[in-house]
Amino acid sequence: xxxxPLPKIFKPVQCDxxxxxxxxxxxxxxxxxxxxxxxxxxxxRWKRTFDSNAKVSVxxxxxxxxxxxxxxxxxxxxxxxxxxxxxxILFKVADSHRRGLVSWDDYTVxxxxxxxxxxxxxxxxxxxxxxxxxxxxxxxxxxxxSANLGPDAIPFDFDCDWVKLYLGKKDGAHVLGYNEFTQLMxxxxxxxxxxxxxxxxxxxxxxxxPDQFKRIIxxxxxxxxxxxxxxxxxxxxxxxxxxxxxxxxxxxxxNVIREMDMVERVIRExxxxxxxxRIDQVDFxxxxxxxxxxGLFSPMEASIIFHFAGRGSGVQRLALLDFxxxxxPRWQAPHDLDEVVKPATTAKSFLQGFAHSAYNFMQGGLAGxxxxxxxxxxxxxxxxxxxxxxxxxxxxxxxxxxDCVQKVFRNEGVRGFYRGLGPQLLGVAPExxxxxxxxxxxxxxxxxxxxxxxxxxxxxxxxxxAGGCQVIFTNPLEIVKIRLQVQGETAKLEGAVPRGAVxxxxxxxxxxxxxxxxxxxxRDIPFSAIYFPAYNHMKRDIFHEGYNNxxxxxxxxxxxxxVAGMPAAYLTTPADVVKTRLQxxxxxxxxxxxxxxxxxxxxxxxxxFKALFKGGPARVLRSSPQFGFTLVAYEYLHKLLPYPxxxxxxxxxxxxxxxxxxxxxxxxxxxxxxLLDVHGDFGGLGR
Numbered sequence: 001x002x003x004x005p006l007p008k009i010f011k012p013v014q015c016d017x018x019x020x021x022x023x024x025x026x027x028x029x030x031x032x033x034x035x036x037x038x039x040x041x042x043x044x045r046w047k048r049t050f051d052s053n054a055k056v057s058v059x060x061x062x063x064x065x066x067x068x069x070x071x072x073x074x075x076x077x078x079x080x081x082x083x084x085x086x087x088x089i090l091f092k093v094a095d096s097h098r099r100g101l102v103s104w105d106d107y108t109v110x111x112x113x114x115x116x117x118x119x120x121x122x123x124x125x126x127x128x129x130x131x132x133x134x135x136x137x138x139x140x141x142x143x144x145x146s147a148n149l150g151p152d153a154i155p156f157d158f159d160c161d162w163v164k165l166y167l168g169k170k171d172g173a174h175v176l177g178y179n180e181f182t183q184l185m186x187x188x189x190x191x192x193x194x195x196x197x198x199x200x201x202x203x204x205x206x207x208x209x210p211d212q213f214k215r216i217i218x219x220x221x222x223x224x225x226x227x228x229x230x231x232x233x234x235x236x237x238x239x240x241x242x243x244x245x246x247x248x249x250x251x252x253x254x255n256v257i258r259e260m261d262m263v264e265r266v267i268r269e270x271x272x273x274x275x276x277x278r279i280d281q282v283d284f285x286x287x288x289x290x291x292x293x294x295g296l297f298s299p300m301e302a303s304i305i306f307h308f309a310g311r312g313s314g315v316q317r318l319a320l321l322d323f324x325x326x327x328x329p330r331w332q333a334p335h336d337l338d339e340v341v342k343p344a345t346t347a348k349s350f351l352q353g354f355a356h357s358a359y360n361f362m363q364g365g366l367a368g369x370x371x372x373x374x375x376x377x378x379x380x381x382x383x384x385x386x387x388x389x390x391x392x393x394x395x396x397x398x399x400x401x402x403d404c405v406q407k408v409f410r411n412e413g414v415r416g417f418y419r420g421l422g423p424q425l426l427g428v429a430p431e432x433x434x435x436x437x438x439x440x441x442x443x444x445x446x447x448x449x450x451x452x453x454x455x456x457x458x459x460x461x462x463x464x465x466a467g468g469c470q471v472i473f474t475n476p477l478e479i480v481k482i483r484l485q486v487q488g489e490t491a492k493l494e495g496a497v498p499r500g501a502v503x504x505x506x507x508x509x510x511x512x513x514x515x516x517x518x519x520x521x522x523r524d525i526p527f528s529a530i531y532f533p534a535y536n537h538m539k540r541d542i543f544h545e546g547y548n549n550x551x552x553x554x555x556x557x558x559x560x561x562x563v564a565g566m567p568a569a570y571l572t573t574p575a576d577v578v579k580t581r582l583q584x585x586x587x588x589x590x591x592x593x594x595x596x597x598x599x600x601x602x603x604x605x606x607x608x609f610k611a612l613f614k615g616g617p618a619r620v621l622r623s624s625p626q627f628g629f630t631l632v633a634y635e636y637l638h639k640l641l642p643y644p645x646x647x648x649x650x651x652x653x654x655x656x657x658x659x660x661x662x663x664x665x666x667x668x669x670x671x672x673x674x675l676l677d678v679h680g681d682f683g684g685l686g687r
Contacts, residue, residue, distance in 0.1 A: 087669075252298065278317035380419060577612055
């Protein structure tokens with residue numbers, strides 16, 4: 001692109017951060033190239049979208065019709081309350097030539113328009129600006145508005161004082177510029193609500209019937225509410241005696257809808273900080289007052305929020321899940337979602353469950369093998385340090401862990417660090433599968449289904465039970481692994497010939513494979529009881545996983561897993577030392593242990609209290625990163641190798657949990673919402 005070296009127009013300057021000097025001209029041109037390159041990438045992406053959807057060809061030129069235009073701009077997910085067909089309203093803005101087709105040039109102009117930070121209001125302005133004059137007259141506003149009301153809609157008085165405040169009292173005396181129009185649209189729903197109530201209040205007593213209230217809300221805000229809330233709208237009359245709904249209640253309900261984003265924020269944060277994961281009206285109002293400069297919600301508005309979230313009972317304490325149907329217009333009852341998916345046969349369900357279990361088992365095995373392999377050299381050093389007897393003359397091979405590393409490398413080479421890795425890898429899959437499955441099973445049975453909270457003692461029970469259940473697999477494999485790990489030093493001292501894992505299994509027999517099982521239980525039960533609660537609380541309380549839909553990244557997940565493993569690994573070191581001594585075959589001159597208690601007493605008497613924590617630092621260095629790498633590998637394996645036989649059923653979306661979206665599509669959807677605020681079926685008459 002640049003044929004020759006650039007002339008030195010400016011002298012090189014030294015940067016403030018101490019980096020090498022560079023030319024201002026080169027920096028300026030580099031920045032310019034980056035700026036120019038960005039639109040080219042967007043244009044290519046837009047072009048691919050346009051070409052893949054353009055189905056109409058006129059004289060060799062491609063065009064988008066209404067249907068293909070909707071496919072090109074509408075979000076892919078099922079919006080439920082805003083159908084994909086409703087995006088056809090925006091076609092009128094994109095079709096600048098009024099020919100019923102959108103060309104490539106029209107499409108690029110529309111996409112560029114969507115890049116504006118105020119694209120939603122700008123699109124609405126262009127929709128009302130029929131003559132493309134850049135201003136909106138009274139007639140344009142009235143004609144576009146009236147054309148989208150429909151014959152059965154609640155009428156709107158265009159001769160009201162509210163309209164005159166924006167457009168003046170004299171015909172043609174005032175027109176709306178863009179900024180004035182945005183304010184008019186922002187306050188339009190409030191005026192429509194006032195006029196609709198007055199129109200339906202026949203005897204002017206300040207009350208309307210429940211069915212009339214439902215009619216108003218359906219016209220003005222039906223797209224903002226879930227079907228469950230819409231069906232329950234008439235029950236608002238039960239908040240006050242009389243069987244009717246007052247204007248105050250209508251305004252309060254409208255304010256709740258208008259401030260739904262703040263309602264959700266207050267509810268999410270208040271329930272997250274609540275001890276039991278639930279809040280009542282007092283908690284809601286207190287937290288609202290503490291997190292905002294002015295109290296946004298009146299007691300009546302709080303009563304309405306809890307009335308619809310509590311399904312008619314507003315005095316109870318509610319969890320975040322209870323508010324889902326009010327917060328998310330896409331919310332559907334679970335039984336409604338079940339009807340969409342045909343029930344599978346028992347045999348098919350069994351096979352699918354078995355296949356999915358096998359998939360999780362495989363992923364857990366691979367992730368566990370990855371984590372175990374990374375830290376295995378540390379585990380070998382830990383085992384040899386724990387097995388070293390300080391009371392036997394001539395048996396003190398290693399001064400410390402670093403000395404152990406040097407001698408293993410010098411005497412046995414790199415392969416010496418991986419003695420016994422085979423049995424370890426064979427045991428990882430069933431160990432991780434059992435541990436994670438049992439922990440999740442007990443947590444799932446004892447967890448509050450509405451708050452997702454679990455009592456602390458059940459967290460300990462779940463973790464401890466999971467650790468105990470894994471011993472049936474881990475003890476035989478660990479005793480084989482440990483004996484393989486110490487063979488190198490045995491050969492060094494006694495000239496013994498190293499034996500393989502099969503020989504050790506035959507030598508021990510079935511009963512011998514469970515030697516030291518009591519110590520293994522004493523180690524694994526408290527380890528898991530400490531680890532799993534610590535890991536979950538690290539994610540939730542320190543890194544705030546799930547708070548405002550936050551998902552942890554690689555570093556946060558790894559850190560949570562590693563830090564949680566530190567106290568669990570170190571505090572259970574005494575049990576691990578005893579287990580190692582019981583499982584290793586004692587050499588000549590070494591103390592023999594009759595059992596768990598005998599080993600504890602003799603180690604303490606002969607070597608002191610510090611001997612019970614031999615290899616503790618190495619155990620921390622092994623266990624913490626092993627669990628971290630295992631969990632991170634497990635999550636990334638699920639992303640890289642997704643379950644291939646998914647039935648296509650998506651999990652229930654009860655809250656606003658959608659991830660990051662293309663901002664162009666977000667603004668297109670928001671522009672559509674602004675127009676739907678005029679009438680729930682805005683644009684329907686023209687389609």
